[in-house]
Amino acid sequence: MKYKMTIEGGFVGIPKTYQGEHRMDNKEKSQLIHHLQKTSPKRNTNARDALTYHLELTDLDRVYNFEFDEFNIPKEVRMFINSIIKK
Amino acid sequence: MCQKFKCSIVPPYILEQLAKRGSSSCKKTLLETQRIALSRNLAINNLLQRIDLEGAGERFVYDCLNEYRQQVKISRSEGEAPVADKTTNYAYDYSGYVRDYFKEAFMLNSIDGKGMAIRSNVHYGKDYNNAFWDGDEITYGDGDGVQFSNFAAGIDVVAHELTHGITQFLGNLEYKGQSGALNEHFSDVFATIIKQRFYAQDITEADWLIGDTVVGRDFPGKAIRSMKAPGTANQFDSQPNHMDNYYTGASDNYGVHINSGIPNKAFYLSCMAIGIDDCSLIWFSTLRKLWRTANFQDMLGVITEVANQLMKEEKVCNTASTAIMESFSAVGIIPLTV
Numbered sequence: 001m002k003y004k005m006t007i008e009g010g011f012v013g014i015p016k017t018y019q020g021e022h023r024m025d026n027k028e029k030s031q032l033i034h035h036l037q038k039t040s041p042k043r044n045t046n047a048r049d050a051l052t053y054h055l056e057l058t059d060l061d062r063v064y065n066f067e068f069d070e071f072n073i074p075k076e077v078r079m080f081i082n083s084i085i086k087k
Numbered sequence: 088m089c090q091k092f093k094c095s096i097v098p099p100y101i102l103e104q105l106a107k108r109g110s111s112s113c114k115k116t117l118l119e120t121q122r123i124a125l126s127r128n129l130a131i132n133n134l135l136q137r138i139d140l141e142g143a144g145e146r147f148v149y150d151c152l153n154e155y156r157q158q159v160k161i162s163r164s165e166g167e168a169p170v171a172d173k174t175t176n177y178a179y180d181y182s183g184y185v186r187d188y189f190k191e192a193f194m195l196n197s198i199d200g201k202g203m204a205i206r207s208n209v210h211y212g213k214d215y216n217n218a219f220w221d222g223d224e225i226t227y228g229d230g231d232g233v234q235f236s237n238f239a240a241g242i243d244v245v246a247h248e249l250t251h252g253i254t255q256f257l258g259n260l261e262y263k264g265q266s267g268a269l270n271e272h273f274s275d276v277f278a279t280i281i282k283q284r285f286y287a288q289d290i291t292e293a294d295w296l297i298g299d300t301v302v303g304r305d306f307p308g309k310a311i312r313s314m315k316a317p318g319t320a321n322q323f324d325s326q327p328n329h330m331d332n333y334y335t336g337a338s339d340n341y342g343v344h345i346n347s348g349i350p351n352k353a354f355y356l357s358c359m360a361i362g363i364d365d366c367s368l369i370w371f372s373t374l375r376k377l378w379r380t381a382n383f384q385d386m387l388g389v390i391t392e393v394a395n396q397l398m399k400e401e402k403v404c405n406t407a408s409t410a411i412m413e414s415f416s417a418v419g420i421i422p423l424t425v
Binding site: 008009010011012013014015044045046047048049050051070071075078082 | 155213216217218219220221222223235238244247248251254255262270274298311312321323338339340343344345
């Protein structure tokens, strides 16, 4: 699955973009999409300097777009993002 | 027969009628309902009349144990001796320094003016390159050790984040566009003032940098932002120093960390003209008067009024208003002509 992730905001205020391909089997893929599509709690509008995560996933001809902040990001998605950052 | 549980949803006037016609259970329920209403009203009145006890900005530092959760484990509370974890001590000491500055300079009792407890979270996440205010508390990452280091170890970072809290309880500037850039600006202003005071620097010898102590060895620059020369702190620094280069894109909440460079530069110029002490009083008094959607023009209008008033009261030098107008004019923020 191809991904493009932009992390922006934060005290630092320097946006960072990560782009590439992440190998996953069908089960992992559907689990990730499931977690991404979970209904997220409301964004924290009082947050200042918190990061925003924009994630675009492309699976064959399907494109998924997601946006999270520091407070509504599902744990499994955080793990996926961390694995991208560590690459 | 009228059961109590059924009568409880029946309106009082019906209960009264039924009670008059001899229903003892309805009479009992009516009395019970009145008793509950009376005690509820008393409780509400007591709550309304209670004078909120003010706190004193007690500090609590929590260790997130590198999880992405806050308040995982308390690591130091107000009055306790330093602990083995240096980061905890930094968050504790620096938040106390910032709290004391605002109290001494402006008689502000903690973040909200009512002695709100100051809660800091350290060791948030893994290699986490950020620090943030979330509306209630502050959270610091350790940094990845390459680009950034421990965010709690920067007095300017701590001051910047705590000022976000103060702004929330004063002007509560909306976090997008120009009001968001002003929100960031006030955090940078007090981060700078407090940093210079902490290191006992004179304005002529200070570096006017934000975040220079938290950038790592591989970071391509000397700091995160520069008040003196916005746009020059690092390779990615896109802060403009004039309205001619105003950022109009949607990123970063429509440029809150970008366009703050414009008023930041005006602040620097004002400090060089009238000194940082007069500016700190003028800027803080301005923050008290701004409102949620205030923009750069509004800021100029309010700060000019504030400076004039403080000049009248002989609290700042008599050139303050002119110096500030000139500084704002130098960055392209000029009064609108009708």
